[in-house]
Amino acid sequence: MVSGLPMTHSLPQIDSRHRRSVEPISTPDRLLLGPGPSNAHPTVLSALARTPIGHLDPLYVDLMGEVQELLRYAWQTDNRLTLPMSGTGSAAMEATLANTVEPGDRVLVAVKGYFGNRLADMAGRYRADVRVIEKPWGEAFTLDELDSALQHHKPAILAMVHAETSTGVCQPMEGVGDLCRKHDCLLLLDTVTSLGGVPLYLDEWKVDMAYSCSQKGLSCPPGLGPFTMGPRAEAKLAARKDKVPNWYLDVSLLNQYWGSDRVYHHTAPVNMNFGMREALRLLADEGLDNAWSRHRCNAEALWKGLESLGLEMHVPEALRLPTLTTVRIPDDVDGKAFSSYLLNTHGIEVGGGLGALAGKIWRVGLMGYNSTPENVNRLLNLFETELPRFREGSCVAA
Amino acid sequence: MVSGLPMTHSLPQIDSRHRRSVEPISTPDRLLLGPGPSNAHPTVLSALARTPIGHLDPLYVDLMGEVQELLRYAWQTDNRLTLPMSGTGSAAMEATLANTVEPGDRVLVAVKGYFGNRLADMAGRYRADVRVIEKPWGEAFTLDELDSALQHHKPAILAMVHAETSTGVCQPMEGVGDLCRKHDCLLLLDTVTSLGGVPLYLDEWKVDMAYSCSQKGLSCPPGLGPFTMGPRAEAKLAARKDKVPNWYLDVSLLNQYWGSDRVYHHTAPVNMNFGMREALRLLADEGLDNAWSRHRCNAEALWKGLESLGLEMHVPEALRLPTLTTVRIPDDVDGKAFSSYLLNTHGIEVGGGLGALAGKIWRVGLMGYNSTPENVNRLLNLFETELPRFREGSCVAA
Incomplete structure (x- = not known):
């Protein structure tokens, strides 16, 4: 029957093939240190x-x-x-x-x-x-x-x-x-x-x-x-x-x-x-000056820490963004396996490369609410302790 | 100085003319019975x-x-x-x-x-x-x-x-x-x-x-x-x-x-x-059948109630939407004053007419979460008790 007529008129049968009974939403609290989205305040x-x-x-x-x-x-x-x-x-x-x-x-x-x-x-x-x-x-x-x-x-x-x-x-x-x-x-x-x-x-x-x-x-x-x-x-x-x-x-x-x-x-x-x-x-x-300084300081701490672990930044320092750092994936590392491990085991998202840089870099964002010394330290600690397991010849956990 | 260089280099002065110190957000809990948005669940x-x-x-x-x-x-x-x-x-x-x-x-x-x-x-x-x-x-x-x-x-x-x-x-x-x-x-x-x-x-x-x-x-x-x-x-x-x-x-x-x-x-x-x-x-x-019936029942109650107050619906019943009702504003009523009163005094939003119907109708939505008998009764009660004050010759409160 035509819609707009009282429901006492017969309507076509409702098709329930696409009806799903799903549980209430339950997404995890990720720490989003990729290219975005970043965590919201x-x-x-x-x-x-x-x-x-x-x-x-x-x-x-x-x-x-x-x-x-x-x-x-x-x-x-x-x-x-x-x-x-x-x-x-x-x-x-x-x-x-x-x-x-x-x-x-x-x-x-x-x-x-x-x-x-x-x-x-x-x-x-x-x-x-x-x-x-x-x-x-x-x-x-x-x-x-x-x-x-x-x-x-x-x-x-x-x-x-x-x-x-x-x-x-x-x-x-x-x-x-x-x-x-x-x-x-x-x-x-x-x-x-x-x-x-x-x-x-x-x-x-x-x-x-x-x-x-x-x-x-x-x-x-x-x-x-x-x-x-x-x-x-x-x-x-x-x-x-x-x-x-x-x-x-x-x-x-x-x-x-x-x-x-x-x-x-x-x-x-x-x-x-x-x-x-x-x-x-x-x-x-916060003020723009403070926000900009905060991003700069935390990024510099990240760069210094990664370099001290022997990792190389993709961009020369004078042109480097404080919000998004591109880190070269070492030749003997399976970059995707490491970022999947960070996501699945530690709930931390780090990005991979796009286009010409696919498979060659990780993209690490320290943006807005996420630009904190605590996040820098947490990530550096994981690079230090866990990355070696993803080098060729290491025994990688599933 | 060029961005991307360390902050130790001097940057232009930050212009604070558009900086505002505003209070944390404090919007009221409106009941949105207009054409949308409607209240969210x-x-x-x-x-x-x-x-x-x-x-x-x-x-x-x-x-x-x-x-x-x-x-x-x-x-x-x-x-x-x-x-x-x-x-x-x-x-x-x-x-x-x-x-x-x-x-x-x-x-x-x-x-x-x-x-x-x-x-x-x-x-x-x-x-x-x-x-x-x-x-x-x-x-x-x-x-x-x-x-x-x-x-x-x-x-x-x-x-x-x-x-x-x-x-x-x-x-x-x-x-x-x-x-x-x-x-x-x-x-x-x-x-x-x-x-x-x-x-x-x-x-x-x-x-x-x-x-x-x-x-x-x-x-x-x-x-x-x-x-x-x-x-x-x-x-x-x-x-x-x-x-x-x-x-x-x-x-x-x-x-x-x-x-x-x-x-x-x-x-x-x-x-x-x-x-x-x-x-x-x-x-x-809820199921589509139940949701559709709910909208229909509540709309019919609204129509019946408004008609019993002497108000006229703009659309013949066979073509009437259950989600959005257009009510003709009586000639002797200042429709805008009444809807402003509902918003400012009771926190209820009701819409006005657009285009050819501007000034001629109110638009009342009973949609989704808002399609309830309680909302219908609350609104009908206000139409019954408060609308008379907005008729010509009445003494309208500011």
């Missing part, structure tokens, strides 16, 4: 469990304003259009391109790892004329290299990654914004693994668009993608001939909701934003 | 606060499988490609179009409310040749009307809304799928306000694509968008000439992650999926 987790409120509730509107303002602080920007996209960091990445790329626009992507390639893939889907310059995975671009490439390709947008999660490289950003102004192009920056943990000055660096994630330096679970756009990028958006070819990520619509009009766009993920608000509050309470 | 909220696990953790992979299977049960479908999009219901809506529309494809949208218009807007952004048929807000389409329109427009896709959240109308679906097969087009259905609360048989109805949200019949906070696609829609996706023009919502990539390959796509919102898993578990435990 307990205060943030508590906020997630609050009773939802309406996305147009005056109290939620106030909370939106706090989130926006605290994000500006974290990113060191005055950008009016600063807000968390209602998706993960990849959605925020796509939002930067979707809003500013018009068909035929030239987009130059400086690729030095996995996420640079993703930017190039996305830009192509928005019908950009995509150009790519590349560096080996583990290196950064110099200003001269960028200058030549901008001169040669004359792009409308230069897209690059500040903190490459796949390689552990921190791209030096001083002077890049000035180059982009000189060559009249927008600068788009991935700050997924730097926001909250690595010195980051969007306005000082003249960055026009940036995005990040919630689950790393901000100590929130994954699910929101901080996004920001400055006046030069806004002008490009305003001058578009056609609608943004992505409704969900259309900043001109989102701005009416996050701006003073509060026009309904989509139902915001209110609980995730409760968590984000608390995560940003904790960061502001 | 306490078990679901607890799940959100669990320690995250990695999105490639074997335990998370198991959980993904459970979520997919339980979604198939809730939707009554065998579709292999059934998964929650990592965004809200609007993202899942966009995913249906982004994956199947190629430039120039004709998409016929049957519009009878706000969300039909949104489908038309989105389809246009994917360069569809969009055609629209319309009914007044509060009515449904007949099979004859749909048949003529399909005959006339010969679309590749017919998109329509099962449960129109803006009007409270439940579109009868029997026979629509057969019409679409006859006219060789795909059937795309919005089930945002029906999943979990209203009889829904995707496969029986020959629906090719559907989407929903987490925050209504499933008793989860907003943030995930259940999505499903059957074999005919999959075939259209597989035959695309170009890549899906939306990376984040590209089902051919998502399928490698949610399918048996588990290829990394984006970092899944793991905590939201903890909640979704529990929400779907609770629905399977």
Whole structure:
């Protein structure tokens, strides 16, 4: 019978083949020291469990304003259009391109790892004329290299990654914004693994668009993608001939909701934003200078400890990210077996390599709430005592 | 100084103009009886606060499988490609179009409310040749009307809304799928306000694509968008000439992650999926038949009670949604003042009208966890005792 009619009318039989009787959820308390997600702060987790409120509730509107303002602080920007996209960091990445790329626009992507390639893939889907310059995975671009490439390709947008999660490289950003102004192009920056943990000055660096994630330096679970756009990028958006070819990520619509009009766009993920608000509050309470120093100190202790065990970092120290360390897997070690052992026996997650670095490195994250001396010591202790068992010729426990 | 260098080098001054010292979050426990979000089940909220696990953790992979299977049960479908999009219901809506529309494809949208218009807007952004048929807000389409329109427009896709959240109308679906097969087009259905609360048989109805949200019949906070696609829609996706023009919502990539390959796509919102898993578990435990009957009974009690107070429903009973009731605001009542009073004095959210119905109706949701006799009685009691004070000539308290 047609739905909408009283239930006294007969309905088709319910098919129970996919009905499952499962136990209540019981996930373990992992220590997530991989490339992300990282552990969330307990205060943030508590906020997630609050009773939802309406996305147009005056109290939620106030909370939106706090989130926006605290994000500006974290990113060191005055950008009016600063807000968390209602998706993960990849959605925020796509939002930067979707809003500013018009068909035929030239987009130059400086690729030095996995996420640079993703930017190039996305830009192509928005019908950009995509150009790519590349560096080996583990290196950064110099200003001269960028200058030549901008001169040669004359792009409308230069897209690059500040903190490459796949390689552990921190791209030096001083002077890049000035180059982009000189060559009249927008600068788009991935700050997924730097926001909250690595010195980051969007306005000082003249960055026009940036995005990040919630689950790393901000100590929130994954699910929101901080996004920001400055006046030069806004002008490009305003001058578009056609609608943004992505409704969900259309900043001109989102701005009416996050701006003073509060026009309904989509139902915001209110609980995730409760968590984000608390995560940003904790960061502001700690202060950026303290948060950055903490990440630096703990990373340095990790590097020193690993090196004293004879292990080699993949990235030279001057370019090394404090949030994510790439450690070369020794030739005589089964890297995957060791990380599986850490996960299954000790509940510690450490990442493996992606793409060109698959099987060659471990990726160790010390991000946000997880960047503590205790976590560094716990991990170093396991490398010291347990890694030898995973060297060739050792007797490895199942 | 350049980031990535030791902190002993001088860094630019941190700008603290956007730093805010705010109190820990303290949102109230609202009763959300509007169009959504609805209150989440306490078990679901607890799940959100669990320690995250990695999105490639074997335990998370198991959980993904459970979520997919339980979604198939809730939707009554065998579709292999059934998964929650990592965004809200609007993202899942966009995913249906982004994956199947190629430039120039004709998409016929049957519009009878706000969300039909949104489908038309989105389809246009994917360069569809969009055609629209319309009914007044509060009515449904007949099979004859749909048949003529399909005959006339010969679309590749017919998109329509099962449960129109803006009007409270439940579109009868029997026979629509057969019409679409006859006219060789795909059937795309919005089930945002029906999943979990209203009889829904995707496969029986020959629906090719559907989407929903987490925050209504499933008793989860907003943030995930259940999505499903059957074999005919999959075939259209597989035959695309170009890549899906939306990376984040590209089902051919998502399928490698949610399918048996588990290829990394984006970092899944793991905590939201903890909640979704529990929400779907609770629905399977209750059983669809019981959940649908519960929604129906409580809605009927609401209708009867409101009518006995002299209020009029906007939709004839045969087309009325059990999850969302639209109540006409009497001419002599300031509807906005009454709903503000309910929110501010009693912590109860009731929605107003959108678009053509702005100022003319209240929207009362009884969805998922909130569909209880207690909530019906509490609301009816307030309508009985407090509404008279909001009639013209009454002395309204500030």
